[in-house]
Amino acid sequence: MLRGLLTGFICAVAYLNASAQHYKYIDSTRICGIANYKKQVKADSNKRLVEIIKYIPSIKLDIRYATANNFMHRPMYKQAKAYARLPVVKALQEVEADLKSRGLGLKIFDAYRPYAVTIAFYETTPDTNFVANPKFGSKHNRGCAIDLTLMNLKTGKNLDMPTGFDSFSKKASANYAHANPQQTANRELLKTIMHAHGFTVLPTEWWHYDFDGWRNYQLADIPFTAL
Structure with missing residues (x-):
């Protein structure tokens, strides 16, 4: 009986050790897996990662990391989907409504x-x-x-920006001073509208916007298929 209990305990420990996720760059307790994510969502629905297009059907997607058209030159996602925390998506709803009155809309390259x-x-x-x-x-x-980025609703074309998405150059800076006047105007319009709805641009990437409440959410390593 004792031997059987001991064997069961050893097997259980081995299973937990095998199934635990460890990371070489960071303390694993700082990364939220699917089990902790479900607990957090149960306690606070704002923690939910929701599919953006289900809340904003007018938004267009160009999920580059689901293709080979990215700086990695291979697909990094199995699904061409975009997720974000619920308050982030609600803020994007406001952005999209603001843009629609100008004949413009958003096109998303990546999110969660x-x-x-x-x-x-x-x-x-x-x-x-x-x-x-x-x-x-x-x-x-x-x-x-x-x-x-911004797109013209009538033509479906992206507005001209100083660089394309994921350009690793100085021209990609959110404040690059030598773009042509139209590119600069388009970039600054995007910046103004996003800032008005609670987002801050990343200085080195004109296309990257952080939600101002990001500190309320834990780093996560949850595949799209689990959401």
């Missing part, structure tokens, strides 16, 4: 990003001007960062 993908980015291109250091994680990992 599992922490494991941030590690892959860093180990391929450890330039922290454009890739988050996994020691600290990314606002994307919190479901509180959106990569996006």
Whole structure:
């Protein structure tokens, strides 16, 4: 009987150790997995990662990391979907409504990003001007960062910006001074509207906006298939 209990205990410990996720750059307790995520959502519905297009059907998606058209040159996501925390999506609803009155809309390149993908980015291109250091994680990992641009609702075309998405150059700066006047005006319009609804642009990337309440959300490593 004792031997059987001991064997069961050893097996249980082995299972827990095998199933626990460990990270080499950060204390694993700082990363929220699916079990903790479900507990957090049960306690506070604002913690939910929701699919953006289900709340804002007019938004267009161009999820580059579900394709090979990105700086990694391979798909990083199995699904071309965009998720964010519920308050983030509500703020985006306000942005989209504001833009619609101007004949414009949002196109999203990326939103919530599992922490494991941030590690892959860093180990391929450890330039922290454009890739988050996994020691600290990314606002994307919190479901509180959106990569996006403006599009013309009538033509469906993106407005001209100083660079394309994921350009690792000085021209990608949110304050680059030598873009042509139209590119500068478009970038500044995006900046003004996003700031008015609770987002702050990343200085090195004109397309990257952090939700001002990001500190309320934990880094997460949850695949899209689990949401």
